[in-house]
Amino acid sequence: MRSLYNILFLIFFVLSSPYYFLRMSRRGNWQKGFAQRFGNYDVKLKQSITNRHIIWLHAVSVGEMNVCMQLIRALEPRLPNVKFVVSTTTTTAMSELQKKLPPHIGKIYYPVDRRKFVARALGTIRPDAIILVEAEIWPNFIWRARSMGIPLFLVNARLSDRSFPRYKKFKILFKQLFGAFTGVGAQNETDAGRLGEVGCRREAIHVVGNLKFDAAVLTGRRTLDxxxxxxxxxxxxxxxxxxxxxxxxxxxxxxxxxxxxxxxxxxxxxxxxxxxxxxxxxxxxxxxxxxxxxxxxxxxxxxxxxxxxxxxxxxxxxxxxxxxxxxxxxxxxxxxxxxxxxxxxxxxxxxxxxxxxxxxxxxxxxxxxxxxxxxxxxxxxxxxxxxxxxxxxxxxxxxxxxxxxxxxxxxxxxxHQGATERTVEMILEGCAARDLYTVPKK
Structure with a gap:
């Protein structure tokens, strides 16, 4: 199954590359950090993560980035010895990360999902936990993280009416991927049921609500009059x-x-x-x-x-x-x-x-x-x-x-606010085994 995926991915990657390069060129500033998409990071980033506990959050685009910011604000006071690294896919979202996240938060591009690039990225950053926002599922990344024993969390998770049948159709592939998650924060009971059907372990699923209700009221420095x-x-x-x-x-x-x-x-x-x-x-x-x-x-x-x-x-x-x-x-x-x-x-x-x-x-x-x-x-x-x-x-x-x-x-x-706190509790419990945080005894 993995070999077939990698063969098909390589074909798709080669055929679609001209389209994505064109999109990146139109948006501009694509050269900066381009090597990160292949798991290559500069000395400055490597120095900032040396001998540090790392939590890696991934936000596909701007909307998910706001969720990441909300989670970091809630997690930082409870994990004072942890360095947070946030990855994204688009140059637009990276621009927003640079503007809105403080300098001590690492900002990188998510690696292209080839085994070599993923292994290089995870081998360099060596996170103690990975948090994926919404259903951003890339097989090689998850397979590699699981083989390294890294806890994986899927937050603000949902499966739409359109995507759910697709995941069910290829359940043989996605079952082992969804089953790799230590914790899954579902937006509602419907999503929780669907996530269970496609392979998430029932005990890992938590109905926490929609994080975007909390992220919508983010406060910060006003940059526009x-x-x-x-x-x-x-x-x-x-x-x-x-x-x-x-x-x-x-x-x-x-x-x-x-x-x-x-x-x-x-x-x-x-x-x-x-x-x-x-x-x-x-x-x-x-x-x-x-x-x-x-x-x-x-x-x-x-x-x-x-x-x-x-x-x-x-x-x-x-x-x-x-x-x-x-x-x-x-x-x-x-x-x-x-x-x-x-x-x-x-x-x-x-x-x-x-x-x-x-x-x-x-x-x-x-x-x-x-x-x-x-x-x-x-x-x-x-x-x-x-x-x-x-x-x-x-x-x-x-x-x-x-x-x-x-x-x-x-x-x-x-x-409908409060999903952030419930999600944070789920993450902290999952991180306890990595000595990042001690769950208080009840």
Missing amino acids: VPAMLGQLGVPTDARILVAGSTHDGEELILAEIFLNLKKQFPDLFLILVPRHFERAKSAGNDLSKLAINFFYRSELAPDTQFEQGELDCLLVNTTGELRYFYEHATVVFVGKSLAARGGQNPIEPAALGKPVLFGPNMQNFTDVVKIFLADKSAIQVSDAAELETRIGELLSNPPRRQELGYRAQETVKE
Whole structure:
């Protein structure tokens, strides 16, 4: 089985490499740390981990990175002699790690899942425990870690309606992988049952809740003054702000058309578009230009930039890690990848800020979260662009309704917090055998 996997992986790796190299080049800054993807680390990192207990956390992208930050903040006071190393896959997430994590936290790229690269990476870092966020399963990495006797934890774990059948279909492969985990923090009972079916040991599974409810309220140093920025753009302090976050291809055009229609009724309306992938900003800008919308790129904003009031209609954000700050000043929030694309993006963050939140019908990656919000009547799901326009218009014209929806959203988030503490307890118990931590006697 392992030999077959490695043969197939090598074929896939060779065939897909041009596509991924193209994506990395578009995002920029791909050369820095590139060797780490093959398990090669510089002297500085090696020196920082020498003779240290290490816990390795892996976050695929920006959303999982926030979960890692939350876990590190909770674990550090209890594991004072441990050094934390966080890995990620994308250059965007690495940029955020560099900005948001303190210098003493190691930041690396996750190795490509070939035996040689994985063995080199694990042999260098030699972690005392590994924490994977959500279902990021790479066979060679897990096989190697298990052979080294390293405790493995899977946190904020979920198996979607789409991925669960795939894992079941190849259960013969995944059973031994999922069975390797010392602890599995499932988001809910449904996920716990599914994880058990694909091979996780029942005694290792803990239903802890969704860590993203906790990660959404992360506090930290404020790096962006949005009111000052809006002032530079000529946006009045009392203007209505429509923020469309994490949008995907096709959604910027839809939002732009909705904006133009609503601006006839609300002349002070201002649009902030934040594409999920900043390299798509040029394409989104072309869509705005076709509709004669006056917009400005966030990256081009300089200290001396100044527009007259009403001169601009839209800010197109082509930078990373700033969406939360724009959410804070939104009148209404639309969460992308839910209207013209499938899967959805995280609605918890704007909800935690007490904002009225809308999203489209395609929220497959957040099915359980959506059920919670809809049951609490603390968010609005629309079926299409026409309904989205109607609902946004209703909220823009009704401040009490906006306030009520935002309050309900914030209360929903508060009610579902606490997963971090439960996850930390699971990890600490698993780490006790490695002499990192002594579990108090009950």
